[in-house]
Amino acid sequence: MISIKNKKLALAAICFxxxxxxxxxxxxxxxxxxxxxxxxxxxxxIKASSNMGTAVLVxxxxxxxxxxxxxxxxxDKKLMQEHFNENYMESDKYPLAKFKGTIEPKIxxxxxxxxxxxxxxxxxxxxxxxxxxxxxxISIKNGIVNLDSSFEVTCVAHQIKIxxxxxxxxxxxxxxxxxxxxxxxx
Amino acid sequence: xxxxxxxxxxxLLLVIIAMQASAQQVDSLLxxxxxxxxxxxVESTFKSPHIVLSHSTxxxxxxxxxLRIRHHFGDIGGKFGGAHTLYGLDxxxxxFIGFDYxxxxxxxxxxGRSKHDELYDLYVKQKIFQQKNDGGMPINLTxxxxxxxxxxxxxxxxxxxxxxxxxxxxxxxxxxxxxSSRISAQVMPALLIRSATGDVNDPENLFTVGFAGRIKxxxxxxxxxxxxxxxxxxxxxxxxxxxxxxLGVGLEIETGGHIFSLNFMNSEYIIENSFxxxxxxxxxxxxxxxxxxxxxxxxxxxxxxxxxxxxxxxx
Numbered sequence: 096m097i098s099i100k101n102k103k104l105a106l107a108a109i110c111f112x113x114x115x116x117x118x119x120x121x122x123x124x125x126x127x128x129x130x131x132x133x134x135x136x137x138x139x140x141i142k143a144s145s146n147m148g149t150a151v152l153v154x155x156x157x158x159x160x161x162x163x164x165x166x167x168x169x170x171d172k173k174l175m176q177e178h179f180n181e182n183y184m185e186s187d188k189y190p191l192a193k194f195k196g197t198i199e200p201k202i203x204x205x206x207x208x209x210x211x212x213x214x215x216x217x218x219x220x221x222x223x224x225x226x227x228x229x230x231x232x233i234s235i236k237n238g239i240v241n242l243d244s245s246f247e248v249t250c251v252a253h254q255i256k257i258x259x260x261x262x263x264x265x266x267x268x269x270x271x272x273x274x275x276x277x278x279x280x281x
Numbered sequence: 282x283x284x285x286x287x288x289x290x291x292x293l294l295l296v297i298i299a300m301q302a303s304a305q306q307v308d309s310l311l312x313x314x315x316x317x318x319x320x321x322x323v324e325s326t327f328k329s330p331h332i333v334l335s336h337s338t339x340x341x342x343x344x345x346x347x348l349r350i351r352h353h354f355g356d357i358g359g360k361f362g363g364a365h366t367l368y369g370l371d372x373x374x375x376x377f378i379g380f381d382y383x384x385x386x387x388x389x390x391x392x393g394r395s396k397h398d399e400l401y402d403l404y405v406k407q408k409i410f411q412q413k414n415d416g417g418m419p420i421n422l423t424x425x426x427x428x429x430x431x432x433x434x435x436x437x438x439x440x441x442x443x444x445x446x447x448x449x450x451x452x453x454x455x456x457x458x459x460x461s462s463r464i465s466a467q468v469m470p471a472l473l474i475r476s477a478t479g480d481v482n483d484p485e486n487l488f489t490v491g492f493a494g495r496i497k498x499x500x501x502x503x504x505x506x507x508x509x510x511x512x513x514x515x516x517x518x519x520x521x522x523x524x525x526x527x528l529g530v531g532l533e534i535e536t537g538g539h540i541f542s543l544n545f546m547n548s549e550y551i552i553e554n555s556f557x558x559x560x561x562x563x564x565x566x567x568x569x570x571x572x573x574x575x576x577x578x579x580x581x582x583x584x585x586x587x588x589x590x591x592x593x594x595x596x
Contacts, residue, residue: 126314138595138596139595140594140596142589149316151310151314153307162311164315166320167317167319170593171591171592172342173580174342174578175593177325178537180324191317195307264537
């Protein structure tokens with residue numbers, strides 16, 4: 096039988112241990128994640144790109160989150176960029192596109208190597224959440240993690256409406272490529 | 282037994298704390314790295330550099346060339362309208378063809394030619410302030426300077442006795458604000474400097490104040506209107522000819538790089554240098570007319586973009 100005082104002490108000790116453990120769980124962040132957008136139709140190929148995506152990875156839980164500000168995507172035609180923001184993505188209302196999920200299978204983050212992985216989670220674009228399982232590649236070198244993934248986003252699934260008049264120019268399924276480097280958070 | 286229980290509880294507590302902490306950490310870290318607030322400029326207060334009759338605060342995008350064709354038909358009703366002119370459609374009181382070119386994101390130059398007076402116009406338009414959505418700048422401010430040259434032959438021998446009599450200048454600071462994604466409003470004081478007027482009582486310099494607005498009905502369809510207050514400001518009201526304040530309303534339809542506007546207005550003429558001082562038709566007396574604008578935007582110098590990640594191709 097332990098006294099109340101001892102109980103409190105033990106609780107405090109274990110809480111402390113908990114925080115200490117959490118501290119040791121490696122967190123990595125990336126601030127210059129590259130996001131490429133590609134729409135292809137027989138009439139027109141449209142490309143846009145941003146290198147202002149951000150990402151967080153917690154190695155212990157294998158949680159991964161990536162977000163990109165819609166307005167950071169650059170098109171070569173500025174009028175097209177304006178239409179992208181105003182008419183399609185409504186970026187004033189929905190400024191971010193985001194993915195949050197868990198990486199599978201379990202990886203030994205301390206070992207260098209390349210891993211084909213998939214991330215199961217939720218993709219939020221244009222304010223519409225879609226459960227997704229996104230395939231990608233993770234490579235680890237000296238504790239630095241490289242992320243590389245290509246996937247597709249269907250406009251209809253995220254309630255992005257394309258009028259019939261410009262149907263021929265904009266693909267119904269947009270290709271996305273997300274790549275970048277994550278370094279340990281200090 | 283008790284001790285075991287305690288350890289189980291404490292272990293569970295530890296797991297919960299650790300799990301919560303990591304979930305919170307992802308969200309809070311993500312939030313601190315959210316850079317979308319950097320993009321705080323308010324874009325597209327109006328869809329186009331022109332509203333119905335007047336200029337808007339918008340300028341052309343850099344290296345974009347806009348071909349603009351405008352048409353004002355004849356009076357719908359009254360003495361000159363009705364079925365005999367198919368409600369004005371037989372008549373073209375003014376035609377205009379012009380180009381607007383974005384030298385930079387903020388500076389646009391434009392040239393145009395109107396049927397009325399064979400007027401050639403040249404304008405320079407510079408964006409000074411752009412509205413910010415974080416409270417830093419509540420308005421857009423754009424400066425416009427437009428010069429008009431009347432190229433037609435004189436109607437009387439003493440008209441245009443000096444070549445400079447053919448010139449007129451229109452100077453206008455334009456102030457606008459996008460109140461919401463649907464509603465934008467604009468106010469624009471202006472000075473029109475004319476070289477000669479038909480009436481000795483009509484001052485050569487006219488001070489005017491314009492008002493304009495947009496209500497977006499759908500993403501691609503807007504109701505637009507502008508009104509220019511001319512009478513009652515610097516203009517005498519005992520003129521031999523009756524002049525009216527120009528009012529235009531229209532529907533603006535945008536599809537990709539095209540803008541179509543279907544307009545109704547009482548002003549016969551298209552360019553400020555002509556319509557501000559010379560609108561002789563009234564909305565009340567059948568003087569309203571139909572007009573349209575067709576605008577097509579071309580992006581120039583695309584081959585200068587060497588970045589493969591943003592290079593678009595039209596087949």
